[in-house]
Amino acid sequence: SQTIHQWPATLVQPVGSPLSLECTVEGTSNPNLYWYRQAAGRGLQLLFYSVGIGQISSEVPQNLSASRPQDRQFILSSKKLLLSDSSFYLCAWSPNPRGELFFGEGSRLTVL
Amino acid sequence: GQQVMQIPQYQHVQEGEDFTTYCNSSTTLSNIQWYKQRPGGHPVFLIQLVKSGEVKKQKRLTFQFGEAKKNSSLHITATQTTDVGTYFCAPRGSGGSNYKLTFGKGTLLTVNP
Numbered sequence: 774s775q776t777i778h779q780w781p782a783t784l785v786q787p788v789g790s791p792l793s794l795e796c797t798v799e800g801t802s803n804p805n806l807y808w809y810r811q812a813a814g815r816g817l818q819l820l821f822y823s824v825g826i827g828q829i830s831s832e833v834p835q836n837l838s839a840s841r842p843q844d845r846q847f848i849l850s851s852k853k854l855l856l857s858d859s860s861f862y863l864c865a866w867s868p869n870p871r872g873e874l875f876f877g878e879g880s881r882l883t884v885l
Numbered sequence: 886g887q888q889v890m891q892i893p894q895y896q897h898v899q900e901g902e903d904f905t906t907y908c909n910s911s912t913t914l915s916n917i918q919w920y921k922q923r924p925g926g927h928p929v930f931l932i933q934l935v936k937s938g939e940v941k942k943q944k945r946l947t948f949q950f951g952e953a954k955k956n957s958s959l960h961i962t963a964t965q966t967t968d969v970g971t972y973f974c975a976p977r978g979s980g981g982s983n984y985k986l987t988f989g990k991g992t993l994l995t996v997n998p
Contacts, residue, residue, distance in 0.1 A: 830985075871916070874986060876927040876928050876929070879926075
């Protein structure tokens with residue numbers, strides 16, 4: 774069966790520090806991968822999605838970037854965090870472009 | 886991504902009462918998905934509706950897709966405390982492939998035991 778792993782689950786970072794959130798999917802190949810952000814009590818904002826290795830589409834560039842170095846690995850990064858980056862980040866995968874999404878457990882980021 | 890309006894934003898009910906949340910689009914949709922997110926958790930896929938006028942049931946949950954494929958609803962009969970959470974609709978536009986899946990703002994359901 775397919776599983777998705779996302780880490781770290783929580784982290785506290787100072788303003789201006791770098792960020793790296795990692796997501797991996799097991800049990801499938803060539804998944805569609807997504808990064809979403811969710812502010813407290815709010816909806817889901819699509820940040821990036823990828824349909825293949827090295828193929829990244831950005832919805833909200835800002836100071837975040839995403840990379841897909843391997844088929845089942847999706848990384849969310851920032852060179853310098855802002856206070857406004859504090860949020861709940863969710864990775865998700867889909868078996869096909871129009872299928873349902875399976876979400877990871879999420880990473881709760883606090884920037885101080 | 887496809888934009889929709891999801892209402893209400895919040896709904897508080899007594900256990901045993903019914904609950905309905907609505908998603909409305911100004912354009913025709915290809916399909917629509919529904920997700921549930923428990924407090925502190927991640928969204929979990931509930932169902933996908935594709936056909937015009939489609940109605941699907943999962944125990945006490947009834948999902949409908951409008952005849953014009955512009956709106957959808959989720960109805961819960963006789964709510965239980967386990968139904969607490971935020972319910973999101975996620976529409977896909979019609980015409981060609983659409984890899985992006987955007988979500989409505991969600992309806993937060995709280996149930997008083």
